[in-house]
Amino acid sequence: MSNITEFADIPEYSVTGNLTLQGARDLVMDIYTENYKKVYAKAPPLYDSDPLTLTLKSMAMLYYMAMQVAERRALAAMLKSAEGAQLDNIGLPFGVKRNPATYATVTIRFTLSAAQKSVAMIPQGTRIRTGAGIYFATTEYAQIDIGETSVDVLAKAEEVGAESNDIPPGVIDTLVDAIPFVAGAVNIDTSSGGADVESDDSLTRRIWLSPTTYSCAGPRDAYEFWAMSFRSDIENAIAISPRSQPCTAYIYFMLTGGKMPSEKDISEMETFMMNEARRPMTDLVICKAPEEVEYSIDFTYYIGASSKKNADIVQQNVAQAVQEYQDWQRSIGRDINPMELIYRLRAAGVKRVEMREPAFKVVESGADKEKALVQIPKLSGQPTVVYGGVEDD
Template structure:
């Protein structure tokens, strides 16, 4: 699997303003034999030229660096992906499973057309779910299930609990009720530069059809922009288990697992002898309880620092659950709170906990206590 290596920042040309200006002045003085004083009009004119050259140097650096995967962004990154045969994933819509219930058993099959719309009680109809395929409820049966996708791509359709989607917007004969059986998940915005860059970096792993770990992880991530991280492993000969994690550290629902399984079922991806199972990561809950103090010399900044500390704790919790197998690390929490302006931090929990590659940390209760002002 391709690994990201840490390299120092690269600069193709010098863009230090003082150095460029001094070079221009030195060349002029060498050619003319004159010494330019700070207020000399010629020196001021040369300084204005130096500003233009500095801007050009900055553009040269940006343009050259955008040819490297580490620094490319936007359209340049899209073109790099094209070279590797990868495309940026578009915004994905949330999915769920719907159950239609008839008022009575019928002697003939009942059709639920593809695209039948279902909304939420009390909603304005701007956001709804539509069935992805034709559903036929057999004769003598009163219920049938079918997958449905949100009308609005992105995170809008995420989080509808079972039973919340229950308004049939397209009336169908003999259909008494409809409801979602699963939490709607899988909605995400267009793939970010960071996520797309990582997929491009691992794209060579996908060239093999022999079932390497990197290929399974690449193709699983390619299912949807909502999939943030994936771990694939072989628990036994001929068996592969794939564990996806969604953006924001969300645990995927069954609908997302089914979508990933469908992607990996492609014969150009899965070796014929591999039995692939897609499963959710194991949640490892932890609570967050800290007490922090602020320097007495920064008393005027107390409200701002308190807000920054609250944001730092939230950012830590998001970081903690944004990667499979990331150990629960209180040192990271302390570092972020200190950077937010705290003088010292007393964490009670969480304690350091090592996680396996199929586990993900999930925050529980959060208690943040301001201990008061303290001397440096």
């Protein structure tokens, strides 16, 4: 079941009317009783251990199982409720396929012990690893020319997925495959670009947006569709075109988990989006990370006397509510809203909240057509959460 915002107002659908097993039993029993009365003018003597009762219950179970198959098939045919392979098949008529997992990449600098009188070769596939055992291998042949002492080579993680991302410079430093005269190898930038297989929610949104790509006019939804298609770890993308800059499209995007894209991610996205199969020939596409707007969390909360026996549980719920609020708030263009935090704290069992931070603040979502500005909230520091104790209800 997809939870994308576009489907927020679409009601749930059940071809069986949410029939339960007990409901199926009751229905079979009612039908049998009705027919029995028509013949014998009285209710049938149905006892729990009666073979006839057991037979009717068995029939009801078979009927329920058949209805569940019908339910699953109906849900599998609808975009909102399709999952997994069912969703993959819904995307095929639109030419939309699930983005596969990708490998993280990083730049490795190979350094000689001293300049040599002949070219030093770095074979394609040369492996380097971290101390924790994350392996990378060079993607192409490279060489250190005569008189030079180093060369930079692109390397790819050996394991697919996001686990090899965010390794800072200097950590991938163990040369696995020895090369003559090479004294060392180390990464000079942060690894990035690894992504897990595209989620159902992301694929659902792209299928939903895909009809807009049939136009050659470059509508907003089409640009957002292509941006989401770049890699499976693109969590959100917004396209805007300021009135003051005609034929210019800005793409602001975020990675999974509210992570900011790196300069490398932005450059690769821009190359992807500038392909003439994805944009009108006259458009200039500029990809950017949203501007971060900082906010703080600082409050004191109290619980009612009727909840004091469960004070420890309420405290745990409060900690979870604060974390969930941070995740909720980390969304492109979402205003910083303390009311959402108060709502979650109340649901966690809090009686009263003295909210010092955050204060309400408007966050730019790209709706202003006069400027190319998109923002995203960012928590500054650690939340300050003070337990004020128990009060009368």
